[in-house]
Amino acid sequence: MCAKKIAGVLGATGSVGQRFILLLADHPDFELKVLGASPRSAGKKYIDAANWKQTDLMPKSAENIIVSDCSSKNFKDCDIVFSGLDAEYAGPIEKEFVEAGIAVVSNAKNYRREEDVPLVVPIVNPEHLDVVEQKLETAKAEGKPRPGFIVCISNCSTAGLVAPLKPLVDQFGPIDTLTTTTLQAISGAGFSPGVPGIDVLDNIIPYIGGEEDKMEWETKKILGSVSQDKTHVELLTPEEIKVSAQCNRVAVSDGHTECIALKFKNRPAPSVEQVKQCLRDYVCDAYKMKCHSAPEQTIHVLEQPDRPQPRLDRNRDRGYGVSVGRVREDPVLDFKMVVLSHNTIIGAAGSGVLIAEILLARNMI
Numbered sequence: 529m530c531a532k533k534i535a536g537v538l539g540a541t542g543s544v545g546q547r548f549i550l551l552l553a554d555h556p557d558f559e560l561k562v563l564g565a566s567p568r569s570a571g572k573k574y575i576d577a578a579n580w581k582q583t584d585l586m587p588k589s590a591e592n593i594i595v596s597d598c599s600s601k602n603f604k605d606c607d608i609v610f611s612g613l614d615a616e617y618a619g620p621i622e623k624e625f626v627e628a629g630i631a632v633v634s635n636a637k638n639y640r641r642e643e644d645v646p647l648v649v650p651i652v653n654p655e656h657l658d659v660v661e662q663k664l665e666t667a668k669a670e671g672k673p674r675p676g677f678i679v680c681i682s683n684c685s686t687a688g689l690v691a692p693l694k695p696l697v698d699q700f701g702p703i704d705t706l707t708t709t710t711l712q713a714i715s716g717a718g719f720s721p722g723v724p725g726i727d728v729l730d731n732i733i734p735y736i737g738g739e740e741d742k743m744e745w746e747t748k749k750i751l752g753s754v755s756q757d758k759t760h761v762e763l764l765t766p767e768e769i770k771v772s773a774q775c776n777r778v779a780v781s782d783g784h785t786e787c788i789a790l791k792f793k794n795r796p797a798p799s800v801e802q803v804k805q806c807l808r809d810y811v812c813d814a815y816k817m818k819c820h821s822a823p824e825q826t827i828h829v830l831e832q833p834d835r836p837q838p839r840l841d842r843n844r845d846r847g848y849g850v851s852v853g854r855v856r857e858d859p860v861l862d863f864k865m866v867v868l869s870h871n872t873i874i875g876a877a878g879s880g881v882l883i884a885e886i887l888l889a890r891n892m893i
């Protein structure tokens with residue numbers, strides 16, 4: 529068996545960072561060695577620096593790691609660095625890591641819109657990693673050292689949204705119009721400081737800054753395609769797909785729910801049964817590649833009239849699967865359905881780990 533790859537986590541104390549710690553403990557391909565966070569945490573043992581909020585206990589292997597500051601020299605032995613950094617600080621830190629030749633898989637929004645940076649939901653568009661492969665091959669052909677690179681993970685609500693869209697577009701052709709109304713968990717807002725109980729208990733907050741724009745834009749990149757020369761990703765145009773999002777924060781710990789409706793371009797539209805069968809039959813490439821964390825069932829189609837529910841369904845396939853229920857005809861568009869995804873697993877850290885498994889399988893790290 530090959531030696532494990534050395535991994536580091538930036539923003540290791542936060543909501544996403546803590547999920548990375550859980551997912552990387554006892555991972556067969558990666559050994560977590562370096563943890564980074566803000567100057568407030570640097571120099572402390574992880575157990576003292578992190579305000580642990582997961583329902584699983586902190587892995588023993590992480591407890592005594594001394595938290596580093598987020599300088600690339602502390603991560604120079606890492607084969608891969610996962611970032612769960614606060615977006616306010618992620619930009620220059622991640623840039624410095626890439627310039628130091630490090631492979632970074634980031635949850636932060638800062639580089640998602642760069643045309644040569646793949647924005648990847650690993651159960652949907654892993655082929656966008658061809659852009660990275662091309663960069664590595666070009667450097668090799670020019671006799672240059674292996675360059676650093678960044679792969680971005682999408683916004684967490686967008687990850688859940690695009691999962692059922694991908695097999696539908698593959699089988700029935702383009703989507704003309706798409707609407708989504710989200711009910712987002714509080715873990716999505718992070719832990720520093722997090723959503724105050726007084727704001728969210730007995731309440732719904734109908735605003736999440738920047739979220740609607742991110743969902744509308746990122747969907748077009750994720751469902752877009754790699755350019756012929758593999759140097760960048762081409763987005764779907766507004767003429768190709770119209771997306772409208774409304775985002776709400778609700779008093780749920782983990783798991784984003786979305787009520788979506790869509791209309792296909794092609795007529796006649798498929799039947800409800802064809803739509804459900806298409807979702808059930810979808811097998812993501814990461815599973816075909818035998819990646820360790822890939823979901824066995826990418827999309828769980830639930831038939832019970834009151835499902836999916838976050839507390840009952842968010843952990844399907846260990847949080848890497850997406851649940852879809854209440855698939856039915858829509859009197860305005862073609863279909864409507866309810867989608868549930870685990871926001872810190874397939875919406876964040878889990879996607880990061882699965883992307884790294886794909887990079888490893890494709891020999892890019």
Ligand SMILES: NC(=O)C1=CN([C@@H]2O[C@H](COP(=O)(O)OP(=O)(O)OC[C@H]3O[C@@H](n4cnc5c(N)ncnc54)[C@H](OP(=O)(O)O)[C@@H]3O)[C@@H](O)[C@H]2O)C=CC1
Pocket residue numbers: 538539540541542543544545564565566567568569570598611612613614615617618635636637682683684715716717718719720721871872875876
């Ligand atoms: N939560 C979610 O579901 C999702 C979040 N994201 C994105 O992932 C990123 C992390 O989110 P989340 O975990 O929720 O956020 P948190 O607020 O919970 O965590 C932020 C992390 O950044 C660190 N940090 C803060 N300031 C600095 C600094 N100056 N230098 C270095 N590190 C710093 C914090 O360290 P310290 O504890 O020391 O302050 C902490 O580890 C964000 O960009 C977010 O938008 C993406 C998808 C989903």
Ligand SMILES: N[C@@H](CC(=O)OP(=O)(O)O)C(=O)O
Pocket residue numbers: 615635636637682683684685712713715716717736739742871
């Ligand atoms: N904004 C999401 C979390 C997230 O994914 O944010 P961003 O797209 O900035 O990484 C939430 O609040 O639930």
